[in-house]
Amino acid sequence: MERFKITHKSGKARVGILSTKTGNYETPFFMPVATKGAVKYLEVEEIEELGAYAFISNAFLLYLKPGLDVIKKHKGLHNFMNWKKCIFTDSGGFQVQSLNDFKDKFSDKGLKFKSPFDGSLHELTPKKVMEIEETIGSDVAMCLDQMPLYGSSKEQVEEATKRTHLFAEQCIKNHKDKTQLLFGIAQGGTFPELRKRSSQFISSLNFDGIALGGLAVGEPLEAMKEMIKISIANMPEEKPKYLMGVGSPKEIIEAVEQGVDIFDSVWPTRNARHGKIFTSEGYLEIEKSKHKNSLESLDKTCNCKVCKTYTKSYLHHLFKANEPLGKKLLSYHNLFFLQNLMQKIRQAIKANKFKELKDEYSKF
């Protein structure tokens, strides 16, 4: 079975089909994040309604809570969440590093840590991570990797990258379920030479797709663009490419232009919970007093249920009154906006008009 097929190109931007056990999904696509088995505030029914067909969960957090026994009992995460379309799972190595409570210890074997929930000790080896992701039953499993934090020295990044390569080999070796796709992750920080080397190494292994990891972690946009360029130039064209952690319209467009196919980020939902939203005119902050009396919708050009139903004034009030409904409605709008952008991107590539679309979104 062909697992990825490019169907259209416009410059280096492309439309393709990613085929997984649950269906065929047109790229480029953006995934909302359901870290612990739920997109914050939103039902799966709404996720589908707003146009998403894939999301990403965190294997490591699900392994801790509810635990694999519960997911096994449901015969996988799809049933547990009642979602029939595509699920990616990240290994969770990043989560272990980014949570302060976790006393992490990376070695070439894997990752030791203390559960923040009950203090129990755990070890995540590449083998163990593959078992967890297979039990969860996601469409696409991500390798265990070690992501160097932004600002790390070249030596630290080099060490993390070497370890990521070791883990990648171990993951491939231990991944049994061939109905599940396995993606490798290239690291390298913002060091061009390391980025190149990692992209080449991960590409040399037999992964179903390749992720660009360790970007959008605080580095300037120009540095990110350069790293994407180097990565893509050192990866085979025919493989799907997934830029992890990117979810702003500007960054998505820049990355698609270079040939990236898949995205995920908490950015749209996290910003929504803080009242910051995407509109066709650029960003809008709902708590600003100028919206207090506005009878307009958030975005006149948007067809989402929030824009069709509520005034800015009402949404402003919900935030000022600290009503949870406000966070929910803005999360919905931001994800809808982004899914609508992805659809426009796919259409523009098919019509070979990607440059024109990019100009339209220059306000971000």
Add this chain to the structure above:
Amino acid sequence: MERFKITHKSGKARVGILSTKTGNYETPFFMPVATKGAVKYLEVEEIEELGAYAFISNAFLLYLKPGLDVIKKHKGLHNFMNWKKCIFTDSGGFQVQSLNDFKDKFSDKGLKFKSPFDGSLHELTPKKVMEIEETIGSDVAMCLDQMPLYGSSKEQVEEATKRTHLFAEQCIKNHKDKTQLLFGIAQGGTFPELRKRSSQFISSLNFDGIALGGLAVGEPLEAMKEMIKISIANMPEEKPKYLMGVGSPKEIIEAVEQGVDIFDSVWPTRNARHGKIFTSEGYLEIEKSKHKNSLESLDKTCNCKVCKTYTKSYLHHLFKANEPLGKKLLSYHNLFFLQNLMQKIRQAIKANKFKELKDEYSKF
């Protein structure tokens, strides 16, 4: 125009039609609470979908935030919230008393207080309250009243009741918008003599309906039942009767049996946010570990979208993981359950089988 018409009776329980400016609404009905212009976690579309056709908001809190200018700009609360059916507004006197931050001062003129939002000084007179509720444009406005806290002395309750009567006369005098219904509120604490006197006095004024106030505030169920009995016996049969603050299945059934037509309470949604739900088998607490692995729905006999979609295990996980979606889904279920109960109550009265229905719900 006839504003209330009794269509069926089963014992003292009755079905009727309350006619307001937005439509005709069959009683007995239960109203979710949208204190600040939103039912917590739920969209108006969902409120309608789960079977409610009326909710109650707090005039006083809306007057402070977003302020009457904002509501006026929308031409009323219906447009502000995008809700086309029935809205009740409570004056907010109770809110002033129950929030600690409010330095309240009741006098025969009204109620002075400091806004908890900006420290500004306000005075709520009966006249002012009528103006606020008319501007909000609810279907049914409630009078300003003084609710004695449970445990107050007879003298305190007597004083509050007398003042409530004064306010009632002032409200009637100052209520101009005849498309809006006006309900009086009888008080009297749990003192039979005061309860009787207040019910008689409020009934003697020309209100469109009469509320039983100051109940379900901590008194034993038996005391509440006795007070309802005394109240109803001293009110004209043809007026709609509204028991404020009651929302448990058991209490609703007891009150309907005595002739109550309308209810509201935060009980179903507040309990849901704490993981406590109604089922046909009685109460269920979703956080209990026995639900961790359960593939069952919350309630096998329930047709709500939550019961049709998710397992107890998943809902348990959402609560354990502190996902806001859990609170939303359980709020939806509890309100659906209660609306379904109200529908069964109406059907049972129409079929003159209210007693049989009461037996069915003996588990609560």
